[in-house]
Amino acid sequence: MMRPALISIAILAAATLLAALQATTPPYAMLTGPIRTAGQQAETVSSATFSVKVSRVLRARTIAYKNFGRDVDLQSSGVWVVVSAELRAFRETMPVRAATLIGASGRLYRQSRRPDGAPGIISAKTVQPGLPTTGIFIFELPEDETRSMKLMVSEQYDPQLKDEIGVLLQQDDTSLRERLEIGKNGI
Numbered sequence: 001m002m003r004p005a006l007i008s009i010a011i012l013a014a015a016t017l018l019a020a021l022q023a024t025t026p027p028y029a030m031l032t033g034p035i036r037t038a039g040q041q042a043e044t045v046s047s048a049t050f051s052v053k054v055s056r057v058l059r060a061r062t063i064a065y066k067n068f069g070r071d072v073d074l075q076s077s078g079v080w081v082v083v084s085a086e087l088r089a090f091r092e093t094m095p096v097r098a099a100t101l102i103g104a105s106g107r108l109y110r111q112s113r114r115p116d117g118a119p120g121i122i123s124a125k126t127v128q129p130g131l132p133t134t135g136i137f138i139f140e141l142p143e144d145e146t147r148s149m150k151l152m153v154s155e156q157y158d159p160q161l162k163d164e165i166g167v168l169l170q171q172d173d174t175s176l177r178e179r180l181e182i183g184k185n186g187i
Contacts, residue, residue, distance in 0.1 A: 034154060034164035041170050047163035049090055050127060052153050056084040057169045058187055059146055060180035063138070067117035074115055076140050079176065083137040083151055083169065084186050089127040097123050098157040099137045103145030110157070112140040119184045136186055143176070 039045030044053040062075045063082065074080070087096055099122070101109045111123060115138050122135035137151070154164040180187065 032160050034159040034162060036164050036166060038166040038168070040168050045165050045167055047165050049092075049155075049163045050094060050096070050165070051088045051090070052151075052165045052167055053086045054083055054151060054167050054169060055086065056082075056187060057149075058082050058084075058177065058180055059143075060177040062179045063115060063118070063182055064179060065115070065118045065182040072115075072117065073179075078140055078142045079146055080112075080180065081139045081141060081146060081149070082180060082182070082187055083139070084134070085122065085137065085151075085153075086132050086134045087122065087127045087153075088132050089129045091129060093126055093128050094155050095123075095126050096153060096155060098152075098154045098159070099123065099139075100152040100157070101137075101139045101141065102150040102152060103141055104147040104149070105145060107145065109139050109141045109145070112138050114140065115182075118182050120182070120186050134186065136182065 035047065037045055037047040041054045041057070044051050058081070060080045060082070062073055063080045064071065064073045066072070081101060099111050103109060115121070116124075118136070118138060120135040122133065122137055125133050125135055127133045149169045151167045151169055152164060153167070155162055
């Protein structure tokens, strides 16, 4: 009589322990997700493999640049957000293909492909160790999303066990420009 009661108690205790372990174990996506580092725009934010320093953030209704000697004007029904940044790789050559802007509502906005021919776009460059790479990220988003933004930069979108840097952005020029010229030296 005592033995079946002890077995039942042991099974119940094991089931409770397993349920507690399952409830407190982080999901697989969190365990294998990005290795995040965060900072402010005014500072250089460094991870183990690369660093980002954002110098300027500007907003405009129209962006303009030259592409193969031809003038290009791109308008938006929302707002263009142009982020000027410097990147440094520490150990190995790395492309920085993934830049995402998190808007005021928490929505994610990836780099716009419309201005792919603009000079100085960082996603078209490769960052070499010891050589700082400067350039711009260009995003197109609704105007109400530009109040408080965060720039997320990584080697790839949705990195798995790779570094991802988040930079809380402050807008240099709070006024919305009608036109922003992008030259060979950036903005």
